[in-house]
Amino acid sequence: MRNPLTILRQRLEDHREVRADGGTATEAGSILDRDSVRSAPFWLPPFLLIGLFIYGAIIWNIVLSLTDFQGLGSPDYSALDFENYVIAFVGGTPSWSELTVSPVWNAAWNTVVLMVSFSVVCLAVGLVMAILVDQEIRFENTFRTIYLLPMSLSFVVTAKFWLYMYNVETGLVNIILGAVGVGPIEIVQNPDLKLAAVAFALIWQFSGYAMIVYLAGLRAIPTSHFEAARVDGASTIRMYWRVIIPQLRTATVSALVVLTVFSLKAFDFLFSMYGGYQPGPSADILATRMVREAYANGNWAYGSAIAVLLFIMALAIVAPYIYTQYQRGEL
Amino acid sequence: MSEHEPNVSRRTVLTTTSAAAVAGLAGCSGGGGGGDGGDGGSGGNELELLHAWSSGDGNAAIAALIEGFQEEHPDVEFAEEPVDGAARSNLDQVVLNKLQANDPPSTFQTWPGKTLAKFDGAYEDIEGDVWDDDLKENYLAGPQEQAQYDGSYVTVPLNIHRINNLFYNTAVLEEAGVDPESLSSPSDVVDACETIAAETDAVPFAQQTSGGWSTVQLWETILLGQAGIDGYEAFINGNGDTAAVESALQSVVDLSEYYPSDSSSISFTEANTMVMDGDAAFIHQGDWAAGAYSNADDFNYGDDWGQVTYPGTSRSYLLNMDSFPYLANNPSPEATKQFLSYCGSAEGQVLFNAEKGSIPPRSDADVSSLNNFQQDQFEDFNAADNQPPSIQHGLAVSPGVSTNISSAFSGFLEDYDAAATADALINAFN
Numbered sequence: 208m209r210n211p212l213t214i215l216r217q218r219l220e221d222h223r224e225v226r227a228d229g230g231t232a233t234e235a236g237s238i239l240d241r242d243s244v245r246s247a248p249f250w251l252p253p254f255l256l257i258g259l260f261i262y263g264a265i266i267w268n269i270v271l272s273l274t275d276f277q278g279l280g281s282p283d284y285s286a287l288d289f290e291n292y293v294i295a296f297v298g299g300t301p302s303w304s305e306l307t308v309s310p311v312w313n314a315a316w317n318t319v320v321l322m323v324s325f326s327v328v329c330l331a332v333g334l335v336m337a338i339l340v341d342q343e344i345r346f347e348n349t350f351r352t353i354y355l356l357p358m359s360l361s362f363v364v365t366a367k368f369w370l371y372m373y374n375v376e377t378g379l380v381n382i383i384l385g386a387v388g389v390g391p392i393e394i395v396q397n398p399d400l401k402l403a404a405v406a407f408a409l410i411w412q413f414s415g416y417a418m419i420v421y422l423a424g425l426r427a428i429p430t431s432h433f434e435a436a437r438v439d440g441a442s443t444i445r446m447y448w449r450v451i452i453p454q455l456r457t458a459t460v461s462a463l464v465v466l467t468v469f470s471l472k473a474f475d476f477l478f479s480m481y482g483g484y485q486p487g488p489s490a491d492i493l494a495t496r497m498v499r500e501a502y503a504n505g506n507w508a509y510g511s512a513i514a515v516l517l518f519i520m521a522l523a524i525v526a527p528y529i530y531t532q533y534q535r536g537e538l
Numbered sequence: 539m540s541e542h543e544p545n546v547s548r549r550t551v552l553t554t555t556s557a558a559a560v561a562g563l564a565g566c567s568g569g570g571g572g573g574d575g576g577d578g579g580s581g582g583n584e585l586e587l588l589h590a591w592s593s594g595d596g597n598a599a600i601a602a603l604i605e606g607f608q609e610e611h612p613d614v615e616f617a618e619e620p621v622d623g624a625a626r627s628n629l630d631q632v633v634l635n636k637l638q639a640n641d642p643p644s645t646f647q648t649w650p651g652k653t654l655a656k657f658d659g660a661y662e663d664i665e666g667d668v669w670d671d672d673l674k675e676n677y678l679a680g681p682q683e684q685a686q687y688d689g690s691y692v693t694v695p696l697n698i699h700r701i702n703n704l705f706y707n708t709a710v711l712e713e714a715g716v717d718p719e720s721l722s723s724p725s726d727v728v729d730a731c732e733t734i735a736a737e738t739d740a741v742p743f744a745q746q747t748s749g750g751w752s753t754v755q756l757w758e759t760i761l762l763g764q765a766g767i768d769g770y771e772a773f774i775n776g777n778g779d780t781a782a783v784e785s786a787l788q789s790v791v792d793l794s795e796y797y798p799s800d801s802s803s804i805s806f807t808e809a810n811t812m813v814m815d816g817d818a819a820f821i822h823q824g825d826w827a828a829g830a831y832s833n834a835d836d837f838n839y840g841d842d843w844g845q846v847t848y849p850g851t852s853r854s855y856l857l858n859m860d861s862f863p864y865l866a867n868n869p870s871p872e873a874t875k876q877f878l879s880y881c882g883s884a885e886g887q888v889l890f891n892a893e894k895g896s897i898p899p900r901s902d903a904d905v906s907s908l909n910n911f912q913q914d915q916f917e918d919f920n921a922a923d924n925q926p927p928s929i930q931h932g933l934a935v936s937p938g939v940s941t942n943i944s945s946a947f948s949g950f951l952e953d954y955d956a957a958a959t960a961d962a963l964i965n966a967f968n
Contacts, residue, residue, distance in 0.1 A: 370748060
């Protein structure tokens with residue numbers, strides 16, 4: 208069976224004439240001839256699917272955030288305004304509600320604090336672990352697996368586990384604190400420690416991931432670099448600080464992006480730990496606020512507006528990464 | 539592709555696949571607009587019942603109810619779908635999706651009262667069809683009011699869990715020399731806790747504070763006890779007195795001195811187990827706490843544990859109910875109405891509540907087949923002067939206000955600042 212495309216191309220080629228001036232390639236055949244068109248059956252279906260379900264959904268969400276959609280029924284797309292964003296930034300009583308709605312600053316601030324502290328500490332811990340595991344120690348694989356294992360747990364398991372670990376009477380954290388003469392300290396509902404406790408548990412879960420990324424980066428550095436630094440008389444710390452770590456830039460950036468996105472998704476953790484989407488003002492993040500507005504109150508448009516803010520925050524982190532990758536020709 | 543089908547080229551397969559995918563997408567986008575599924579005129583005898591009772595006593599209760607109904611109406615089939623997930627937040631989401639898609643279920647499990655506002659406009663009046671004179675005569679005023687939304691009867695309450703209970707471990711109270719019957723106000727409970735702390739090793743007041751709900755229901759009970767039914771109703775109608783609200787919160791702060799020290803890390807189940815094990819004296823909970831006691835060996839009502847109406851609220855029966863509403867555009871109108879009528883019958887309610895551990899809302903129900911504790915509760919229910927709706931359990935306030943109240947309490951659990959929380963609670967209605 209001859210492929211229709213091949214037949215068509217053959218016909219077009221029959222009509223094509225060679226022109227002395229080189230011609231202006233305007234024949235219809237040239238479009239069908241392009242690689243991008245010929246490979247369309249391979250890239251088009253996933254392109255359409257992702258376009259519709261991811262980018263389409265994002266755009267729809269943005270449009271939805273401009274409506275007054277609330278409760279049952281369907282959104283009215285004829286009157287779009289930025290009211291929800293005004294409410295999100297300054298609060299007030301919106302036209303779609305009888306109740307006053309508070310701004311999202313508190314949740315946004317908590318989100319940023321959680322994101323930054325979690326990502327930075329996670330990277331630091333991961334780097335140290337990677338360097339230690341890279342020393343060609345015995346049972347290296349075992350250590351690697353042990354460090355990575357928490358990542359395989361779901362947020363729900365981690366949350367319940369740390370709820371137990373933070374227990375004032377029987378939790379390991381307070382037992383250790385007690386051994387060094389501190390405490391016992393209330394952690395789970397302590398406004399000063401809540402967010403730190405959440406970040407700590409997440410660091411425990413994800414530093415293994417940072418370690419794996421760094422380990423791969425370290426293994427890619429030729430041994431000669433280590434040897435050259437040694438020959439030049441660099442101490443171990445100086446060698447890592449001046450020679451090795453600068454070469455881990457790519458690993459750092461890619462791990463950072465993934466970790467940041469994880470921190471934006473800490474919703475599951477808070478939901479499990481505090482038995483719902485009310486973790487309290489000192490641990491409330493945009494994700495919990497968004498779900499509260501949308502699913503508890505039925506304020507769909509306002510929930511969408513918070514989702515857009517969350518999306519912009521994620522984009523602000525990912526976009527520079529993608530741009531530098533693009534500039535360095537790695538994309 | 540297998541080699542037995544050499545005529546199908548890869549490209550054909552790809553083309554077909556993508557065509558199918560595009561067709562599938564078209565199907566997705568078309569689904570939202572049409573009234574597909576809703577027009578169940580022909581299959582009108584299949585009843586789609588959504589509930590979250592997927593395990594434990596709830597599951598046994600709904601099974602007993604359906605079995606009883608099917609004995610009377612063998613022609614009605616059930617497309618019964620337990621929706622998994624904690625409590626009912628997931629269930630509400632499923633129902634919402636179906637309503638948005640114009641494909642309502644026959645009925646679903648929901649709290650009555652102001653919670654109904656969540657699906658405003660989705661219900662249909664069933665006064666006359668289901669809410670006939672028999673139901674109206676036999677439901678007390680409180681539950682009957684909760685069955686209405688905007689003045690029309692739209693749902694049928696099936697059971698009542700009481701919120702204003704104080705459960706206790708008899709042995710611990712005896713050791714401390716505290717007589718629970720002698721307590722007459724919320725502050726007496728605080729005093730009793732002080733005695734228990736001094737006289738025994740037990741935790742006086744078992745409470746969990748990792749989630750806010752136990753504290754909200756404790757506060758609403760104390761508010762009812764201190765401000766009385768008038769003060770309580772003023773609050774749920776948005777005209778609350780800040781001083782009364784703050785005083786009730788202060789009483790919670792006083793009680794919190796007697797919580798387990800690890801209250802923020804434990805769940806309700808663990809708190810309740812402390813009472814059963816004799817490690818705690820009191821627990822304030824809905825009467826589902828008693829369900830765990832009756833399942834335990836050697837922990838018997840009257841001998842090992844007891845219950846008093848929360849001191850100060852003796853004339854009230856603070857309601858938490860489940861109900862089945864009638865949705866407009868119903869896929870099985872007749873069968874749904876038959877089922878709701880059965881839910882409103884004394885027989886159906888007794889079958890259900892025998893398993894669930896709550897009491898029937900019908901005051902004429904024959905409760906002799908229920909356990910002693912339930913019979914005592916039922917007697918209290920019929921003797922109560924009023925049956926106010928619970929705030930925490932969605933009856934008293936609309937979902938938006940309820941979220942504000944939960945938020946206020948999530949802050950309260952962090953700092954126990956009674957004054958600031960009182961302001962937040964009063965402002966929850968604005």
